[in-house]
Amino acid sequence: GAGVSQSPSNKVTEKGKDVELRCDPISGHTALYWYRQSLGQGLEFLIYFQGNSAPDKSGLPSDRFSAERTGGSVSTLTIQRTQQEDSAVYLCASSFQRGGRSTDTQYFGPGTRLTVL
């Protein structure tokens, strides 16, 4: 079946511009996560959505970062006024949610490589 998909696969932008990254989770997965992978920091959690609960935004590095999930499916991560230190691979994952919180396997998309010039 279809896995997690992300678009675009690559994005090059100029410092100060806004970017939007998209994630389509696996059908039926109600938990969705965003992570960032950079050379200096490894893989770090950004935000997750669990069903109808309020999202956990505790990993967002600054108020320039925001994410939304429309209709409980597709999610968009927006970075405003991009900076060079935002350059990284942004990974999305989804998992099946049983009950209140998901502790199931997380399935990752291929990522979006963001380069800020």
Added chain:
Amino acid sequence: KQEVTQIPAALSVPEGENLVLNCSFTDSAIYNLQWFRQDPGKGLTSLLLIQSSQREQTSGRLNASLDKSSGRSTLYIAASQPGDSATYLCAVMDSSYKLIFGSGTRLLVRP
């Protein structure tokens, strides 16, 4: 604050060898531990998930163990093949349902 450490950072072995990758974590209050594989330029592929109440999981030539009380997990790869070459990442789900990742072990299996 949960910290995850993976040793070694890199490993090169000849084909056919059995090998062990190590992962340690500082806080035993975890929901689960997951092992992933990442190929260059690609996303993560889930290999094994061990819930906190479990001791080990097996899939084909892979076996992962979990000792929550000592904060350790090992990934055992039997009869390694060149196709096993990749970066292996360990991650624990902490008490707030976030995955905390180690920095990975880069594995090269030489033909």
